[in-house]
Amino acid sequence: MKIAAIGGGVIGGGWIARFILNGHDVRIFDPHPEAERIVGEVMANASRAYERLFQAPLPAPGKLIWSASIADAVEGADYIQESVPERLDLKHKIIAEIEAAAPPSAVIGSSTSGFKPSELREGAKHPERIVVAHPFNPVYLLPIVEVVGGGAAADRASEILTSIGMKPVQIAKEIDAHIGDRLLEAVWREALWLVNDGIATTEVIDDIIRYGFGLRWAQMGLFETYRIAGGEAGMKHFLAQFGPALKWPWTKLMDVPDLDDRLVNMIADQSDEQSGMHSIRELERIRDDNLIGIFHALKANDWGAGQSVAQMENRYYARGVTAEPGYPLRLHQARVGGSWVDYNGHMTEFRYLQVMGDATDAFLIHMGLDEAYRGQGLSAYTVETHIRHLSEVAAGERITVETRLLGHDKKRFRLHHSLLREDGSEVATGEHMLVHVDTNAGKVVPMQDVLLAKLAEIEALDLATAPLDHAGRGIRELRATEAAA
Known part of the structure; x- marks a missing residue:
């Protein structure tokens, strides 16, 4: 299978690493002057993580092939992952260049976190083969990917992404920002208010998440966690007991604090104090090692994301x-x-x-x-x-x-x-x-x-x-x- 990647930043580099570590050659185009360094560092962290995550023998890694143009990268490709910055005009330009050179049968997946498939397809020659394939960082470890667009292209994209250890979730109805980022934005918006109003620092908020409900979410998500909170009476009891509180003015989800220089500097200073002793690459490795430990625990219990690891290991063993x-x-x-x-x-x-x-x-x-x-x-x-x-x-x-x-x-x-x-x-x-x-x-x-x-x-x-x-x-x-x- 021939894979092409357009864009090699944080998300694009993660996609490249996942495909290569699963044995696929990847042709990449990225005009950024430091693209090779950035992708190389992502690849190094991804390789390190895979050797810690899987017990099964890994396939021989694919080759990373740098291309001088989009046309060169996508020629003969079966699957193309677009991961350029979130500007609709730029994505339209890139998709047009992809379509001018890629085979008509090639599936084009966009990593966009906000745009709908109908927006991406505007002006396309073969709009039906363009889908959203939105992952979460780090792409080489986190299995979930939101696939939006429906039809044969979404089915084919899901099949390909499953083969490299992802867990595609096809979203039947398109909506701005899909599902994951809408949930994250709600938490992010409230967190910004808590910092803005002097109620909590960035570290306090992160501690409440990582020592509290974040641990629950890592293995049971939202609804299953609340089902347990309802006790033996289950979800109906939980909704009856806590539902009325949703009308209380606890949150500010409909408003956004003004991200003026004061708030931006406050958040940046607090973040530097919290994590500034580590480089970004060090933080990525710490994050990866923590995720791997969680994956191993979930795998031992045959639960959640641990099932994705176990399924991938079975593929590696079978190979x-x-x-x-x-x-x-x-x-x-x-x-x-x-x-x-x-x-x-x-x-x-x-x-x-x-x-x-x-x-x-x-x-x-x-x-x-x-x-x-x-x-x-x-x-x-x-x-x-x-x-x-x-x-x-x-x-x-x-x-x-x-x-x-x-x-x-x-x-x-x-x-x-x-x-x-x-x-x-x-x-x-x-x-x-x-x-x-x-x-x-x-x-x-x-x-x-x-x-x-x-x-x-x-x-x-x-x-x-x-x-x-x-x-x-x-x-x-x-x-x-x-x-x-």
Whole structure:
């Protein structure tokens, strides 16, 4: 699939990063004199975030291709993301240039936060293929995207964006500023009044959000949160109890404070005092790490945005990573992060096990034990592990895992993982015995034929390769020593 990006600022750069990190080449046009630096810094933060967010092996990143013109960028494109400044006249000019060079079948998605599709389509040759695809920052992490415009183009855009881990929400009726920004503007407008009237500082307002309802919103949104607030009687009770308060003059949502120099300077000074000790790039990394922690918690509970992470990981596992054709299987790679090393600067023991566990998960998907299979209440549990530590590994190194199937029967199988540096030298090996279980009954049961057939196919490959002299030896020797004692 050919992707083009017109505009590489905060939002455009986030789109570029998400497409590239999901394996797509992106042609970009941005006349800004520092566009390459800005996009490069966004890419660096996005790559750092992805390696922390996903356990699954990531696809090989796509290429970033700089174009000298809009025409060059969009030639032959299947999907085009426009992210230029919020000026309707400018967007009309850019869309006209896109349409003059792009294939008629190309879908054009606009990142606009305020303009309606009907406004963007004015004067277009193929208006039906222009849709709003409005994301939220950081685009490479936050999955939601508002898709407005309807028709085949909206469906195609949603399909493409889903494939890169987004959660498209198609909005049936167009409205200024769509949905997300209208909600944000209501909170923003009230916050400006609170600062203007000397009731709160920027830090106080941010603390109330991030230590309070912001945590609830991150995982349950607005209506589900209030459903709980209604107690056992639910939403009807909540509305009956708190609905009358909506008529009280608590807010100033219909008025906007005058953003004169006094208020602008007050907000800027308070913001500098609150966060000025960090650069923008540092704040972005702090934000990303916090979001990743929330995503991991939500993923563990199979809830909200965590479901988007889990779905994307399943796609990555299903895709697999095969550095070379043939056998042993290469299904997982990992880069050693800074948090993976100890005081000696070497990868800690439990990270070896994590890499092998991730490689085992990749193998399970490869053999057919995927999300659909697990949905039947069946899975595989590791019951025995033996690791040999052969070499030290430093932060920043990339590890490739070679996996062999050492044998299987109807209820169990044994895997061997070899962790390799980029030069091919062996870092560690691990052996893992897994049993097939009925998770509902809590007992070992025979595998279904689809898994047994795949295991037989893989085992035939292993039997054709040289045996491993150390395979199983450590555990056998340990048991013999214990028996003798």
